[in-house]
Amino acid sequence: MELGLSKSRYLGIGLEYADFREYQEGDDIRYIDWRLSARSLDVVTGDYKLYTKVFHVEQMKEVVFATDFTESMLDEEKVAASLYTLSLLLELSHRFTDRITLIIFSHNVNVYRGLRGREAIKVIESTVCREKGVGGSIGIDRVVNILKTIVRKNSALVVVTDYAHEVDEFSQLIKLRKAFAIPIAVYTIVNRWEMEKPVDRARITLVDPERGGLITEDLDEIYKVIKNHLNRVRAVLAVGGVNHVEVQGARDAQIKTLKIVETYLKTRQGQRA
Numbered sequence: 001m002e003l004g005l006s007k008s009r010y011l012g013i014g015l016e017y018a019d020f021r022e023y024q025e026g027d028d029i030r031y032i033d034w035r036l037s038a039r040s041l042d043v044v045t046g047d048y049k050l051y052t053k054v055f056h057v058e059q060m061k062e063v064v065f066a067t068d069f070t071e072s073m074l075d076e077e078k079v080a081a082s083l084y085t086l087s088l089l090l091e092l093s094h095r096f097t098d099r100i101t102l103i104i105f106s107h108n109v110n111v112y113r114g115l116r117g118r119e120a121i122k123v124i125e126s127t128v129c130r131e132k133g134v135g136g137s138i139g140i141d142r143v144v145n146i147l148k149t150i151v152r153k154n155s156a157l158v159v160v161t162d163y164a165h166e167v168d169e170f171s172q173l174i175k176l177r178k179a180f181a182i183p184i185a186v187y188t189i190v191n192r193w194e195m196e197k198p199v200d201r202a203r204i205t206l207v208d209p210e211r212g213g214l215i216t217e218d219l220d221e222i223y224k225v226i227k228n229h230l231n232r233v234r235a236v237l238a239v240g241g242v243n244h245v246e247v248q249g250a251r252d253a254q255i256k257t258l259k260i261v262e263t264y265l266k267t268r269q270g271q272r273a
Contacts, residue, residue: 023050061268063093064151065120066103066143068161069127069134077191079128080250082160085187086124088257089158089264090117096268101150105143107136111150140169144176151176156268157184163194167232174240185243185267187260188233195230195248197223243267 023032031053040049067086073079093100094117102112102120104127112123127133140161151157159173170186177184197219205216215222237244243263247253253260266272 020051020053023052027052060097060099061093062101062152062155063098063268064101064103064147064155064157065090066105066147066157066159066161067124068140068159069104069106070137070164071135072164073162073189074134075191077249078162078189081189081247081253083124083128084250084253085189085247085260086160087121088260090121090124092261092264093117098268103143103146103150104133105136105138106134107138108133109138109143109146111146140165141172144169144172147176148179151180151182153181155182156270157182158264158267159184159186160189161186162189163230163233167229167236170233170236171240173242174236177241183243183267183270185245185263186237187263188244188246190246190248192248194226241272243272 020033020036023037033051033053036051037048040051041047042049065086067082069082073082090100098117100115100117100120102115102123104110104112104124110133112120115123140159147157157176173184173186176182199219202219203216204219204222205214206222207214234244234246243266245256245260245263247256247260
């Protein structure tokens with residue numbers, strides 16, 4: 001789909017020619033340079049030597065995926081959108097032969113190192129389908145403390161979460177990005193009623209799924225607070241140089257497939273989406 005900027009000298013398909021070398025058994029015959037081979041006549045034996053092209057190809061990257069499966073993420077539409085987004089990105093990373101560190105945070109923070117993309121997908125599927133390791137209320141701040149011991153300057157970070165975290169927690173992601181000079185992509189998963197009012201006028205009682213608290217207030221006032229929080233988080237991510245995609249349910253995830261992929265590719269390369 002697109003090759004990154006990190007290069008390494010290997011035989012394979014790539015963007016730029018690097019060199020020639022003598023053909024070896026098992027090499028792809030499509031990359032034999034027949035003109036050069038035709039000029040390689042050995043005058044003693046009368047044999048020709050075959051030469052194949054060597055290209056710059058993409059090096060694997062260290063990519064850390066931090067995935068939120070706390071209580072607020074367990075809405076059916078959010079789960080579906082998260083799984084679609086994660087499966088898409090991890091399949092792409094698998095084809096790039098990236099080395100994945102997967103972090104799942106819920107009741108606890110679980111870290112899985114040295115995975116390939118499809119292996120990470122299986123871990124996520126198992127976690128969700130068995131309903132083990134989901135729920136709870138671990139915050140992004142706890143995850144950032146663990147990330148400080150994991151990320152390296154040549155790695156990239158992908159965070160799949162929602163807006164149910166304090167603005168300061170997202171600010172800590174920015175501090176991490178600056179401290180380690182790593183690119184970060186944040187995919188925020190939302191459902192419809194987090195974005196728009198279900199009715200025009202009413203009093204509403206909201207239940208905090210993670211802390212169990214109740215808030216009863218005029219509907220307009222509640223959604224003013226929600227809108228203010230969303231805008232503050234968006235502003236923090238934008239000013240902080242984080243690549244950000246907002247996904248509203250499974251259908252929206254499918255519609256935004258190209259944007260989701262493009263954001264990952266540019267983050268992986270250390271660019272702004």
